[in-house]
Amino acid sequence: MTRLTRRGFMATTAAASAALGAPAIVHAQGKVTVGMAWPGMQDAVWSTSHKLLNEFAAASDTEIELVFTAADMDVAKQASDANDLISRGVDVLLVFPIDSKAISSSVKRARDAGIPSMAFLRQVHADARHQADVFVGIDAKYQQLSSARTVFEKMKADGAEVGEVLWVSGDIRDENSRLRGVGLQEACDEHGASIAQDLVGNWDPQQAAAALAPALKAYPDINHISVASDVMMSGVRQVLQDAGRWAPHGEPSHIYLSSVDVFPIGLELLRSGHLDADTIFDVTGMCREAVDLMPRLAAGESFDSDILIQGPVFTPDNVDDPEMQAQLWAT
Amino acid sequence: MVDESQFRASGASPGLKLWHWISANPALLPVALSVAMAIIFALTVPKFADLRNIMNIFGQLGFLGFLCIGMTYVMVAGGIDLSSYTVVSASAVVGATAMVATDSTLLGCVLMLAIGCSFGIVNGIAVAYLRMIPFIVTLSTMVVAEGFAIWFTQAQSVYGLPDAFIDNFSARILPMTLGISPRPVGIPVAGIAVLVAALALGFVLSRTIYGRRVYLTGANEETARISGVKVRRIEFSTYAIAGIMAGITAIVLTADLGTATTAMVRDVRLMDIIAATVIGGASLKGGKGSILGTMFGLLFLTMLSNAFNLLGVSPFIAMVIKGSVLVAVIGLDVLRAK
Amino acid sequence: MTATLHMEGVTKAFPGVKALDCVSITVQAGEVMGLVGVNGAGKSTLMNVLGGIYMPEEGHVEINGRRVELRRPSDADEAGIAFIHQELLYFPTLTVAENMFISRLPAGRLPFTVDKRAAQNRAGEALGQLGSAIRPSAPMETLSVGEKQVVEIARAVAQGADIVIFDEPSSSLSIKEKDALFAIVRKLKAEGKAIIYISHFLDEIEELCDSYAVLRNGRLVGSGSVATVTRSQIVELIVGQAMSGPAARKRKIGGAPRLTLSGIRRDGILHGIDLEFKRGEVLGLWGLLGSGRTELIRSILGLDPMHGGSMTFNDDGGSRPIGHRELLERTAYVTENRRTDGLFLDEAVWKNISATTLDQYAAGRMRVLDKAAEERTAISMIERLTIRTPSHRARAANLSGGNQQKVVFAKWLNRKPEILILDEPTRGVDVGAKREIGELVESLADSGSSVLLVTSEIEEMVALADRVAVIRDGVIASEAKGESITEADLMAAAMGTEAADA
Secondary structure (H helix, E strand, O other), X not given: XXXXXXXXXXXXXXXXHHHHHOOOOOOOOOOEEEEEEEOOOOOHHHHHHHHHHHHHHHHOOOOEEEEEEEOOOOHHHHHHHHHHHHHHOOOEEEEOOOOOOOHHHHHHHHHHOOOOEEEEOOOOOOOOOOOOOEEEEEOHHHHHHHHHHHHHHHHHHHOOOOOEEEEEEOOOOXXXXXXXXXXXXXXXXXXXOEEEEXXXXXXXXXXXXXXXXXXXXXXXXXXXXEEOOHHHHHXXXXXXXXXXXXXXXXXXXXXXXXXXXXXXXXXXHHHXXXXXXXXXXXXXXXXXXXXXXXXXXXXXXXXXXXXXXXXXXXXXXXXXXHHHHOOOOOO | OOOHHHHHHHOOOHHHHHHHHHHHOOOHHHHHXXXXXXXXXXXXXXXXXXXXXXXXXXXXXXXXXXXXXXXXXXXXXXXXXXXXXXXXXXXXXXXXXXXXXXXXXXXXXXXHHHHHHHHHHHHHHHHHHOOOOHHHHHHHHHHHHHHHHHXXXXXXXXXXXXXXXXXXXXXXXXXXXXXXXXXXXXXEHHHHHHHHHHHHHHHHHHHEHHHHHHHHHHHOHHHHHHOOOOHHHHHHHHHHHHHHHHHHHHHHHHHHHOOEOOOOOOHHHHHHHHHHHHHOOOOOOOOOOOHHHHHHXXXXXXHHHHHHHHHOOXXXXXXXXXXXXXXXXXXXXXXXXX | OOOOEEEEEEEEEEOOEEEEEEEEEEEOOOOEXXXXXXXXXXXXXXXXXXXXXXXXXXXXXXXXOEXXXXXXXXXXXXXXXXXXXXXOOOOOOOEHHHHHOOOOOOEOOOOOOEOHHHHHHHHHHHHHHOOOOOOOOOEHHHOOHHHHHHHHHHHHHHOOOOEEEEEOXXXXXXXXXXXXXXXXXXXXXXOOOEEEEEOOOHHHHHHHOOEEEEEEOOEEEEEEEHHHOOHHHHHHHHHOOOOOOOOOOOOOOOOOEEEEEXXXXXXXXXEEEEEEEEOXXXXXXXXXOOOOHHHHHHHHOOOOOOOEEEEEEEEOOEEEEXXXXXXXXXXXXEOOOHHHHOOOOOOEHHHHHHHHHHHHHEEOOOOEEOHHHHHHHHHHHHHHOOOOOOXXXXXXXXXXXXXXXXXXXXXXXXXXXXXXXXXXXXXXXXXXXXXXXXXXXXXXXXXXXXXXXXXXXXXXXXXXXXXXXXXXXXXXXXXXXXXXXXXXXXXXXXXXXXXXHO
């Protein structure tokens, strides 16, 4: 993994870009101790981010020590862990919030002790009383936008008709699902398409299938399905197989598919030509960015807005490129 | 007439006498463990003995301390309560919702206590009067409370609590600037509250007629009943106390976190609660244990995970040590019974 | 196979005491030896030497003239020594056959399987030899206490034991079961087994044993043929002093009954019991195991259900109905089994003694207990009842059976009970303590308590009761008073007329 590939794929929101563009004022200082209040190690995202953060910290120009704590998904324990890290006098508190509101009190306690805090992947809730000094997360809107946009462009190149899209969304209460829906809408607006129907899959292949099957009958001419995550892809495949519409790109019965996250099933379907675009859930980019920010946060730099990572779009053409493969983590 | 028990005692070596004394005072073990642990950590772990960290540990006792007190009452009377940790969430989300809706701290707190107490009452009725097995009953209420909390909130955290509530209950009082700490360090209200509760309920359990009846019920329910102890009422009361303790925990945690969630305390901490109580001298067979012992058992576990967090040692090693200490303590209990 | 057991000069010391001091005994093949002595006299230690649990400092054990080394329990097994314990150990849900061969079940055709049929056949054979009709396929828990014991004996026989030691085998058996046990012991004797029979019941020794051996303070103080010794001589050997005759009864029994039971019913067990408890009277309730005697007590105290009948209490203010709860509060109940519902075994002696009278020590709105006063009372009770314990702070479990029973009494005496119910008050208690408990019962009645005495020991009943009600199949079959209480009458009444005729 090299800096070159990351820069090629990563962009930040406008304000954060401005911050990035500011003169580097921090790399001169000594060792930075960062306390990690993590939910646990059992989930792949938790353990992968733990591993990658340590790797990037070891490779950093600044000496960075990571102090790890795990709360076993216990909100009260995470507050205790954060208190312990504050007592220890870490330079930065890095929290992967179990609960986006409860973490606010830990952020406040850190601030009272003069310690800046960084929220990782899950933002402190907007309505909470105290916000983290910086948030590093995934740009969920961009994920769906970039994936759907790639498919629309491919359809136009193929000469296919761009019209209505079926949207297999996640959980209606989930912020990520909502933002991905907004991203799809933006991609549709760009290409003069429209969302025919919002099918709630609840991040579950069975529920996705149950919602998609009747919709496919209602819209027999549909030629693009956009899925909110690869976790629901097996359900989508089942419905299309039953309907006789499961065919790789190039065959007449092919339905264009855009999806998000690049899990193993996504990779498999990209290679087989059934899936046309898949935007990665870029844990690697997020960890690299978090490590870069640590010394700056410790030095007292303030950030006006969130750092949202935009990962690359995987397509059947680039899926096996070495630099794309280097981005994978969920395998 | 030769009395076997006499020569058994008269021939005892000093070591054996010490053993008898330790056996008669089971709270000594957790006290000794905690003191030894505190000294070792103070000497070897940087920042451990800082005023800020001492107050941090003290405050953390408020998170599980009330639940441990409740568990001690239930276990001394011969039962077990697996439900208390999910009852915390069930109480918290209802109380917090009411607080957000009415802006009344008092109403919210009363509701939290009431919900906690009602779960305790349900447990108590099922175990004491319907003669159901405590393990199964409280396992069921554990699931009921968890399900209720998720259904009630649709898995969303409750927030927007009155500032007065959060500020009063999660406060640090009497800020001090002792030592080199540049910022003042206060005494956490949660710690003070659990200390007061431990002293009061410890006194009730160890000194009053009610407390003695709790011990006798756990030591031998049938003998206690024939001796005139209203054992069902006693059993019932211990579950009610455990429920109220869950309600108090809900208040403390909601204030500290600034929100009420469906999973404020998770199953892994149930292990900590039982471990603290057992290290404190309680037995799953009932009739044993003390609030003093339990609080030191909890202090021991809290210091252990705190020191490991300060050192940056993997928290999973702390789990290994906690589990090993628990097994060792249960082993000692078996030896003691011989 | 037959065997002669000889123990020569066996000495075993524990710190502070010689538990066995040069004890020599011989049991011939085909002989039953009765081993008697108070608790703590050394009987258990002697048996533990035979069982391979203790190694003696001096002396040795010979079987058929050959010295055997008994270093561990398995050595005793191999030497053909088997123990039938007072408290039986078994797996309740397994069958009789499985229990009998638990450590050596015959293997089935497949590895790790058991040939159930072979096990049952062998069990049936062993039981048949003893003249028992117990089904080998019955789950152990469905058997009566006596039947369980028979299974235990059959197991010993099936394993080829030549020396069988019975440790107070009859203490929890009904009269019929006791007869069956005696028949089995005689059968084993006829087969040439050497048998040691430990018991507190001298009538059993007289009836069953050929020879006797008395231990006192770790020494063998007497032995010989049962035919040449009288019962009172043995008692003298046991306690080391002559026994006084039964105290002349000159008790005044008050007129009005304190408690009247009428028509007490419990479905399937009690069928309308009428009974009066008088002031200062020892009322004996005599009946076989299963006749409803313990069930009656538990029902009126509200510990078990009661389906009909009424209870009237008579105090100075006249008579009135009384509920279970109040009756339980006014009653001292010395239960049949002190270990399960008489004592808090893990608690200190003083806490046991104060358990029934906690209100006396509680003060103030918080009802704080005065522990010093509790301990003072306990110490004075320990002195009054001569309870032998290292300290009032010792755990009750550490006391001997007789002293545990005295703790149970102490617990109730403290309350100055109006009604005293004693269910088998001297079971498993040595002769000395038995006499002390008897005196205590009389003195309590003298002070005005109404005593209900349930006992399986007919002599005790005859000696202590002023009046005896015989319970049979859940009804009061007959009553006897004063001089008319005789052993033969009681036995006949309890077993019913058919048995008496036979």
